[in-house]
Structure formats: structure tokens, C-alpha cells
Amino acid sequence: MRNVKGFRLRLIQVCLGLLAVLLLLPMAQTFLYSFSSMTEMQAFMKTRGSYDETRWMEAHLIPNLVSLGQYHQILIADNTVLWLFINSAMYAALILLGQAAIIPPLAFALSKFRFPGRNGLFFGIILLMLLPFQVTMVPNVLTLRSLGLIDTIWAVVIPMWFAPFYIFLIRQYMVGLPGELIEAAEMDGAGAMSVYFRVILPVCRPILGAAAALSFAESWNLVEQPLTYLTTRMDLQPLSTMFNQLATENTGFEFAGAALYILPALFVYLFFQEDILSGIQLTELK
């Protein structure tokens, strides 16, 4: 296969460049608007839905007056958003830690061990992965209640430790690893445990990074679980459940809130970008 060169390459690059700008614009605009003053944003957001044939929204990209008012409001004046943010961070951290301990070993067992029922098990995990959240929502509440976890952060955190999607993702990567890796290590007398820690985990770094990033994005965005499992604990809600409410109230600081909301995801992305690009290899289902 030949690479495209010359003028056609330039043309394609320009088109892709435009598309990239379009894809990034929502984030860029959020950050730009977050530096507008609160009164300006309130006035601007109020005009939504009131335009008729004769008028256009004044869609300026740069704020009229650069102001840190919105940030001051959410970080200093009223720390509600900040608390929600801290809650979100706590959920993300706890979920990721648990997943790191549970999911890779399971994927390892499913890819590099041969035992009866392995394929059935894997197939079951795929089915669970495809299941909508609502299917298990109601019985799950009952399970969590009998475990005494309802209305604690663990009701949200613990079920996420076993999220089938990440098992699938990592297992698919491990299946692709050459068998010689293990055999060589075994030659040196390493047991399964030390093979897992010394050989498998290091070579799986890309997929682990990718899975961590994807899982972070999911944890950062939890909506249904906290709303269903933490109904009486509004103080434990993460930013994701409360954000929409904050945003629709025309508070004037919705963009700074959104920027704050986006920022960690952005950092995680930048950090794990290479891993995602190289790690996600969904080989054939077998």
C-alpha cells in the first residue's frame, strides 16, 4: 500500500485539519467563555431560545472582558462545585485502584490459562458487557442493600471494579501476546505469579494505560449509579450528577464549571494518549 503524497496529501491534511478544529471547538469555546464575567454570561445565556427570523446570536469567541469572576465564584466564593469535584476525584481514584487489582489478573487468567468453561466464561462477560445498566439496576440495589453498601460510596465504587468492558479490553490484548514470553520466563523457573508481575504487566503497559484512561472517563462521568445508589446522600454526589443542574440554572459560572469538569479528563488524556493509540487492539473474538 502506497502512502499518499504531494498535493493530495496537502488537501487531505487541510480537510482533516478543519475537522480537527471542529472537533476541538466545543472544548475551546468552553475554556474561552469561562473567562467571561458572570453577568455577561448570564445575559448571553438568557437569550437562548428567544431568537426569531430577524436576529442572530452574537457568537463571539473571545470574551468582551477577560475576567476570573466565574472561577472566583466556584473556587473561592462558594465551594460547592469544588466539593463535588473532590467527590468525583475520590470516586475515580477508588474505582481505578480496585480495577487495577482485579481486572488484569482476571484478563490474564482468561487469556493465558486453559481450563474448562473458559470460553463460556468469556462469552458470558461479553454478554454482560452488552447489557444495559437498567437490566441489573433494580436487583443490584437489593444486593447492595443486603451488603449494607447502599448510601455509601462503596455502592458506586465496588460494582465498577468488575466492569466487563475492561476485562474484555485487556483480555483481547493479552491474547495477542506471543506464548514464547511466558515460556521463556518459565524456563528461568518463574511461577505464574511472577510471570504475571514480571512479564505480563510490563508488556501490557499500553493497554493498561488505555484502559485506565477509558475507565477514568467513565468514572468521571457517572450519572445513573450515584443517582440510584446514593439517593439520600446528596453530599456524596459527584460533579457529573450535579453538573447538569448547575448548568441549566443560568448561574453565570457554568462555563468555568464545565472547564473544571473537563480539565482532569484532558490531563488524563494527554498523559495516556500514546497508550490508547497503541494499546487498543481488539483482536478477533476467540
Next chain:
Amino acid sequence: MKHENRTGNRLFFLMLCGLMTAWLVCCAAPALASTGDRTVLQADNGDGYSTAYVQDLMVEGRKIYLYMTGSVPNFRVYDMDTGETTVYDMTALQEKLRDTEAEENRTEDGDPATMDIAAWFDWNGEIYAILTRSYSRNGFSQMEGGFVRRLVLSDGQMDLEACELPRLDWSEMLEDGGDWTYSRYVSDHATVGDTLALSCFGDNGEMQLHLFNLQTGETEEREIQDLNDFTPGPDGKLLIARYKWSDTPEMLLELYDMERDEGEPFARYAVESGSIRAVAYREETDTLYFIRNGEIFAAPGRDLENAQSVNDCAIASSGVFTPLTEDGFLIVYGYEGVMLRNTDPAARGSTTIRIRPYSWSEGYNLAYYAFTESHGDIGVVQEDYGDETALLQAMMNQDDRVDIYILSSDSSVYGAVYERGFMGDLSGDEKLVEAVSQMYPMARETASRDGKLVAVPLGLSGESVAYNQKAWEDLGLTEEDVPRTWDQLLDLMETLPEKLAGTAYRAFDFYYTQEGIRGELLMQMLRNYALQHPDESFSEPALQRLTDRVARIDLETLGIFTEEEMETAESRYEELGGMKTALLSINSNPGLTIYDQDTQCLPMAFTAEEQPILPVTMVMAFMNPFSRHPAEAMAYLECLAEHLDLATEYALHEELNEPVRYPDHEEQRKSMEDWLATMKESMASGEDAPSNIRTIVEEIEKELKDFDETHWMLSPAAIRAYRDRAAYLVPARFSFWSQLYGDENGEAFSTLWAGFLKGQKTSGELLSFMDQKIRMMRLEGN
């Protein structure tokens, strides 16, 4: 034989002894098991008409001093050792304070003046009052204050005497109201050492703290943001609770150094699960007491994390205060009563039931006191109101924390709970079955499910259009003219300008705006439509025509102002005939209320053939099916059913028709007669302008003549009118409006609604929006 007889005697004696012991044990058992909790005073009689309120309370030694206001102010002293209350009459003192001629009341310049009690406080074992003095100068009403007097109680009389304390600088407490001065209302007080701390509301609505030095009389005003409550704290500091409003409100607890004006926060608390109120502090044990969600909590070491519930609060109203006694009892008091509560959790009753009200009814408190009197060993926690949807989650979680829920019959939550049968079965409780079986069929139906009793009705109310009976007759309108359909009502409104011209009546009360009347009419009409035509679309031409008619009805010529005009019209209230009696009222309660006026609610229909209705909602109490204390919960429900507030009792029971007087009916008449006598006396002495007094005398005489006729808590006419309309009452099983407003689309609906009332949106747009949403809801089913 003899021997046997002796044995028999002995047996008999033994049995007698056994019986005696058993009897003694039975008698003593409640005393042994006693929690020490006591009701000192119950001021609220539950019918919404109280004659006495607890205005202030102080504790000195083993005595509780209560200052009662109401129709007969007095002072009560409760002895905690004997449990006896002595009442001290205030009439003489009041006369003394009111006597403009009295030398001690006069100002320094010798102006005649009257005195008022502005606040009470306790200091070094004595009770003191702070007085203000009112006098008039150059036609302006003036006030000065800060006079401290010591309380003297003797021979059933209370008196105030001069004392060694200096006059307090009251200038900061006085407010200039233009041509008159007034003293701020003191809401709470605490004495720490020689400092008296008083709180009152400032102009900005914020609570202010005023500190008085009792030795020098000097004062200082302190601005403490979000001040909510305060109590004497450790080391001569003030323990302060501040309530921070925000999306996630929280309480801040601080130790406030009064000398340095510095607060040192020691705890913060998210208000989500019930606000902390009424803090109290015990220095010997460094324990903080507070009330949250109907329970008393103790936090040793002022550590909120380790706060433990020690007793129930026993007073349902939110405005409570909690001084401590020396032996560790908490005195909980609000306007409705005073309770002594033990703070030792070991002494607490074995069972505690929890009640969570989402809707209010007058009868709660009555039942509450009655129950705690009869079931002393069962604690009752009345929780704060909260978000209804939490109830659904609680049911799903099979939550057994709350035993009784109280909800409005039209809330969607009640609908869901009822539909799914998440209500404890009460059919086994004969008393309850009996009580509910005597109610109107509509109440019985709302309370039953599949032939089982599942709830107890506690209240009934609604909103409807009504007319004033007297005005109706005076305007020459007859029974025939009473509108039965919406069209007829609108027809009537169109003829009103003509009918009302030159009469003493106006169409609606002055303060109703055009937008308000249109909106309210439309709401009631659409609500009725949803109830009467559940399967029909809102976009039916007939309804659309009616909606347009309401939108177009000429309210201008009826002398109703728009919201905009009202701003300027208000100042011309009298000139514009604002005091005229209104013929129509737009939101009268078709239920039964005390103080009922001469109004007739209008059952409405859409066509002449259709049965007209008056929608009402009912307050329902039901048992959590997961409750761990079903027997106690049912006993409590029995108590609720037995102690309905007066109006509800009459509203639910057809056979109750005896009219009811105000409890102080005789006193009221007597005071009127006394007044008449004084007036006549002064007329005879001829001191004042006689013509002026004569009209007053005539007015009093006229009122006295009809006094027995017109002064009713529930008048025969009101009861009769209610019985007449009872056949039209329909309990609503869903609230159309909360459904339309209640979710993410609520914003869109309220914009549309406002747009329609302003004429920017058509009835078609409005109705089709409602149609879509309501239809979706109905199609989804339950």
C-alpha cells in the same frame, strides 16, 4: 379441720400479699421505667386557634419561668421537683405599665408615656425585664428603652420593681420608621457572665447580635453573618451556629469570643440530612446538644462526628429553643409547648417510631402530645420535611427507618406508592377501620386499596372559584344565576361591570392582577378537565375555545390592574375602591376551615349535562410496609385518627353538625362589654368629643348585638354550606401541575405558560404541549 383452715388462711394471706405486690409493681413500673420526660405545658390545642403562646422561657435553679402571651398574658413558674405550676396574673402589672398618668412611666421631661416589655433575661438567680417607653411628642410617636426591672412574684401576682442594674443603652435597638420609632423584636437571649447577648433581625433580614454590659449598660452591635442560634459556651465564650445558604447548605459552629469579636469554628455540618437547630451546651461535660430531624443529639467534646441521638425532640414545630437544666435535662420549647427531655440515652423508651411528614395538617401536634401522654415508653420522632422522591427510593431499598409517612393524595409519589401497594395493611386494626368507616365515601375510597384499609385521612383542602353569599344577594342575584359551567362563569363575569356599577362591591379583591386571575382560572379549568376527561386530549376544540375565552376575558373594565399597573395603583388603594368587598374569590378552599367567611365554592363542569366537581387534595398518613414496629405505628395512626384538627374532623364526618364557639368566646364578649361600659362612662363624663365616641359606642353595640350570631369557629352556616358542596368534592389523585412543572421540561412549560398569559403564545401551542406530556404520562401507565 382447723389445721386446714389455717392453711387456707395462710394461702389467702399469701395470695393477698401476692396481689398487693403485683399491684404495687404495676403501679410503680411506669415510674421505674419512666424516662423523666415531662410535658410542662401544651399551649397548642390543635385547632389552629390558640389563646396562649410561650413567648419566653428562663431557668433558675429548679424552676422554669414561662412568659406567656396571647389573650391573657401571664407568668408561669414550673417547679421541676414537685411538677407543679403556679400561675401569676399579669393584669395588674399590665395596667400599671399602660397607665399614662403613672409617675414612674413618665419620661424625664415629664411626658405621659406607657411602658412595654421588650425582653426578659436571667442573671445571678434573678429574672429581669427590659422595658421600652412610648410617648408622643409633636404628634410623633417616640420610643426609648433599656430600663431594667427585676421580676417579683407574690400572691399569684407578678410585678416589676426597680433594681440596681443600670439602664441599658437601647439606642441601637430602636428603629426609625419615619414618623414613629419602634424597638426591634428580640428573638433570643443568653447571659454569659456580666454580658447579656440579644439577637434580633436587622433591616436586611440578617440576624444581629447585640451585647450589653450589665454593669455599665454599654452596648455593642456585632454583625455575624448567617447567625442562626447561640448559647453560652465554654470559657465565657458564646457558642454560635451559623447557617450558610448555598446549593449544599451547611452549618458552621463556632466559639465566639465576645471581647475580641473573634469566632473560632470547631465544626461544620452539611445540612442535607436535616438542619441542626437549637444548640445547647453543658460546660461540665463539654457536651453539645442540638436538635436535628426531630431528635435530640448529644455531641461529647463538641465533636459532631460522634454525635449520638439521645431522645426525641417532642416538639414538632421548627422554631424551638433548648435551655439546659442543672441535672442534664433539656427543656425543649416552642410556641406550642414546653417539654422536659432526658438526655441520658439509657433512660430512653425501648421503642422509637419515626414519622416523616411530606405534607402538613393541623392535627399532627395534638396526636403527638396525646400519644406521648398515653405511650410514655414509646419515643416518637417527627422528622423534618424533605424531598418526596426520596420516599420512592426508600421503598425500593425496603427501608425500615421510618414507620409512618404523611403525604398529599395528589402527589405523584403517593400515586406510585398506592399503585404498587407499598402501604402497610391497616385492616387488622379495628379502631382504625371503625374510624375511617365513619368518614365520607370519598375519604374511605382514598384510604382503601383492594378492600383493605391502607391509609388514614388527616386533612382536606383545595382551591376553587367562590362567591360571597351576602354580596350575591345584595346584587339581586339568585340561586338561578349561580354558574355551573365554565361558560356560564365567563358569561357572568362579562355582565359584572354593569351589575357592580355604583354598588359597594367589586368583582375580585384589589390585589389580584389580570395575569393572576387569568392564570388561576385557567389552571383550575385545565385541572378540572384533566380530572373529568381523563381520556380526552387537551387539544379538543371545545377546550381550546374556553381557553381562548379565559385569555380574552375583559378584566380591564372590572377594574383589575395588570401586574405593571399594580405597582403604581397600590398607593391609591382607597381612592380606587380597594376596600370594597369582592363578589368573587379565585382561590377559596372548598374544604372546611375555621374563620370561614360567607363564601360559596362553585362546583364546575364543562357542559350543562356533566356533573360539576370541586377538586380537593387530602393529606394521608400510612404505615411503611417494612416498618419494624407495626403495632406501635398503628397505635400512632389510631391516635392521629382520633385527634384530627377540628375543621378536618367536621369535614370528614357527615354527622358532626354542632357549631363550635371560639374557646375564649365568653372572654371576648366580656372584654367587649367592658369596653362598651368604659366608653359609655367617658361619654357620660363628657371629657372627649361626644360625637366621636357616640359612633364608636354605636358600633360596639351593633357588634355585641350580633356577637353570638357571628362569632363562631365553625358557624352553622359554614357547616351547612360545606355539607351542601360535599357531594361535589373529588379527591385528586395526581397533581397535574407538579407533573408539568416538575422535571427538566418544567422550565419550558413555565415559559410557555407565562407567554400565553401575556398573549405571546396561542392556546393551541399551550394545549398541545400539555397534551404531549400528559398523554405520554398516561400512556406509560403506572
Next chain:
Amino acid sequence: MYTKKRLALPFLLPGLAGILLFYVVPFFGGVWYSLTDGSFENAFVGFDNYLKVWQNPMFQLGLRNTMELSAICAPSLFLLSFLLSLILNRIRPAGRLFRSTVLLPYLMPSSAVLIIWLLWFDYGGPVNHLITLLGGQRVAWLQGSELRVPVVLLFLWKNLGFCVIIFLAALQAIPASLYEYAELEGASFGRQAFSITLPLIVPSAFLVFILSFVNAFRIFKEVYFIGGAYPEEPLYTLQNYMNNMYGKLNYQNVTTAAYSFAVIVFALFGLLFFLQHRAQRGLN
């Protein structure tokens, strides 16, 4: 490959226990749930709930809309990402920057950018402005069935990157030597694409397809943020139905609807799986 069963246990057990407790048990618990009458007594009613739910017009509407939205979202996502990845694969080093940008939205919380979306698609917003500049008429994007357009675009914006990455990985895994060999044989570009590229990426394509569907089914979050519990008809999805039923305390209908949907999803995927196998065998 390890074959001793005992060795696998320490790796397997913690995870399996959790899956059992939080996924499998609730799954079967839910089956039982959907067969009871949902009242407090919870009597067994067989398939009554299924009959009732399937006959409910709002369930039907929700199911239809969910299927329609997925049928729009998933294939367009599939095609778009395939196309993009083909292009990116051919300009390999030059497309690096783009590759990173396209993935970014996948990690972004969609509710955070929703306000921007609502601004863009406002009646007086930039999208309509652009349309009129190109000579078109303004469209009321936030009403009626037009509302689907912003929703679908939001979905594409968010999910494009992930699918591109999967495709790209598959494309890059194809050894260049295969193409070189084919070229030596004189095979045309089309022939190369058909007999080399396609068979080798079918497994990945299948996964992308399934993932796009799974994500399309989850589009509800965005819909809910825009339209609330009762959005206009074209946007009322199955999740609206389930959520509203949950609000009405009708857990039986929630689970019944969820299982009905799960059955359809599994049937669909089963069919796809079967087709994929057939296709792959055919291509080989």
C-alpha cells in the same frame, strides 16, 4: 499457555466472585423480578408483565426510537470511522496529530459540552447562520424530529475517535508485505482492498459495529439532558420509559423492559456474529 487449573484460581477468583455478585446474581434476580406483579406482595404472574409492557404504546415508541436512533448512529459512526481510518492509514506519519485530536472527545464528559451544543443549534445560533450563508433556511433544531440531528452529531463527535483507533490498529496490523506481494502479482487497489484489507479487518469491524451499537443504546444521557423525562416524541427512548417507570416505583416494568431490550440486543448481536462468521469464512 498454562493448563493447570489450580494455577488460574488466584487470578480468577476475586474477579469472578465480584462478577457473580454484582452482575450474574442481579441478572437472574432481575429475571425473577420481571415475572412478579410488582406490588408489595410480589406475587408470581408469569409473563404478564412482558405482555403488558410489550403492548404499552410508550414502550413501543421508546423501543422504536431507540432502534431508529441506533440504526442512524451506529452505521454512520461505522462508515465514518472506517473512511477516516483508511485515509489516516494512507497518510500515516502525517496524520498523527489528527489521530490524537479525534480521540479527545471520547474522554470528555458530554454534559460539559452540552451547553455549547445548545448554543450552536439555537434558532439564532451559528449552525443556522452557516446554513443561511450557504443559501438555506433556518431550521428549528431544538424542536421535533430535527432535535435528532444535534443528538446524533453529539454522538458522532464523542465516539468517532475510539472507533477510528480500533480500525487503525487493525489496518496497521496488516503486514505491508501482503500488499507488496499483491502488487507484484499486479492486483489493483480495489482488488487489494477486497481480498486483503477486508478479510483481515472483519473481526475488528465486527467489534466496532457492536461497540457503536452499545454506545448508541446509551445515548439516553444526552437525550435526557436536552429533553427531560418527557421529550418530544421523536426523542423518547427506551431509557426514558425505564427511567419514568422507575420514578413511578414500577420496578417490574423497568426490569421487564430492560430484559425485553436485552433479548433484542442479544438476538441482534447473535445474528451479527453468525453473519460475521459466515462472511469471514466466505472471504477466506
